[in-house]
Amino acid sequence: MSASTQFLVAAAALLAAGASGYLSVRAPVATAPTVVLGPLAPAPGEERSLAEPEPAVAPNLAARPARRVSPEMKLSDQELEYLRHDPEKWATEQIAASRDLRAQLCKARLRDPSEAYCERIFQAFTRVTPQYLAVQQKFLGGELDQDQYQAAFHRIMLEQTVDIESAMSPHDYFDYLGIPQGEDVFIDLNGGLARMESVEFKLGNEIFDREVTQ
DSSP, X not given: OOHHHHHHHHHHHHHOOTTSOOOOOXXXXXXXXXXXXXXXXXXXXXXXXXXXXXXXXXXXXXXXXXXXXXXXXXXXXXXXXXXXXXXXXXXXXXXXXXXXXXXXXXXXXSSSOOHHHHHHHHHHHHTTHHHHHHHHHHHHTTSSOHXXXXXXXXXXXXXXXXXXXXXXXXHHHHHHHTSOTTOOHHHHHTTOHHHHOSTTOOTTHHHHHHHHHO
16 A cells, blocks of 8 residues: 555545545644634623624734745655645546545445445545645645635535535444544534644644744
8 A cells, every 4th residue: 555545545434434535634732822713702891882792812823924835845755645636637547546445344334234325425435535635735836825725625525524424424424434423523523622722723724834844
């Protein structure tokens, strides 16, 4: 199995996306104050206009320019591989490489699934693979900044989720993914809520954080 296939399959362990090409991000546990959602309550004796509520902003949420991968940044061999391939052709290869694994997952995690049902699930998970690979190639090549990359990734993931939910029952969905029912797949994929509490969490942080520590 090539390094790229190993990486893609490892990333799929929770999302079961096999060939999605997901750039895994493991953000450190937050040491900063928790972000307050919604307006802060007024202090005793203070009246606040309901027409112009003041949003709560954590001290470390100062605006900063969106970061972009630049040519001089050192990328890993796995990251560089995204830049060497045509997304459509590479997606076809990765989808084919993941077929046996998906068939095994389907039969192991679901109760007596038919071949047709497993194939429908396979198609639901892999249809957007070219889009995943293309957006990551654009991010690693500097065409998209970090904010644009995260927004595009989320759109593709939502599209994939709709495909998956249309292909299987809710019970089978969680059984196939191998996560407790009711948990958020994106949060689970990124190491749980504790790892994502940092207000600085964004997809691709590992690349820029690596530059800071070098």
